[in-house]
Amino acid sequence: MANDHDTSDLGQAIQDVTERASLLVREEIELAKTEVMEKVTKLIKGAVVGIVAGIFAVFGLIYLLHALAWLLWDLLGNTHNFWLGFLIVAVALFLLGGLAGFVAARLVKRGAPPTPQMAIEEGKLIKETVTSAHPAEVQGPRDVTVTREEVRS
Numbered sequence: 001m002a003n004d005h006d007t008s009d010l011g012q013a014i015q016d017v018t019e020r021a022s023l024l025v026r027e028e029i030e031l032a033k034t035e036v037m038e039k040v041t042k043l044i045k046g047a048v049v050g051i052v053a054g055i056f057a058v059f060g061l062i063y064l065l066h067a068l069a070w071l072l073w074d075l076l077g078n079t080h081n082f083w084l085g086f087l088i089v090a091v092a093l094f095l096l097g098g099l100a101g102f103v104a105a106r107l108v109k110r111g112a113p114p115t116p117q118m119a120i121e122e123g124k125l126i127k128e129t130v131t132s133a134h135p136a137e138v139q140g141p142r143d144v145t146v147t148r149e150e151v152r153s
Contacts, residue, residue: 042111053100060093
C-alpha cells in the first residue's frame with residue numbers, strides 16, 4: 001500500500017513538473033513576442049521619422065533652388081531681394097530635416113536588431129538549470145511567484 005502512495009506522489013510530481021515546464025515555455029514565448037514587438041515598433045517609428053526627414057530635405061531643396069533662381073534674377077539687374085525669404089525657409093527646412101534625421105537614426109539604432117534578448121537570456125538560464133547539478137541564478141530583478149492554482153489555470 002505504501003508503494004501505491006509513492007507511485008501516486010511520483011505521478012503527481014511528474015505532472016507538476018510537466019505543467020510548470022509548459023507554463024515556463026508559454027511565458028518565454030510571450031516574452032519573446034513582446035520583446036520583438038517592442039523593437040519592431042521602435043524600428044517603425046524610426047522609419048517614419050526618417051521619411052519625414054526626407055520630405056523636409058526635398059522641400060528644402062525646392063526652396064533653395066527657388067531662392068537661387070530669385071538670386072540670379074536679382075543679380076541680373078533687379079534691385080528687389082525677394083530671394084532672401086526663400087533662402088531663409090530653405091535653411092529652416094534643412095535644419096528640421098537634419099534634426100529629424102538625427103532622431104530617426106537614434107530610433108533605428110535603438111530598435112535594431114529586433115531580437116528578444118531577455119527571452120534568450122532566460123532560455124540560457126533554463127538550459128543551465130536543467131543540465132547542471134547547481135541551478136542557475138537569475139541575473140536581473142525578477143519577482144515571479146507561481147502558485148499551484150496559477151499553474152493549473
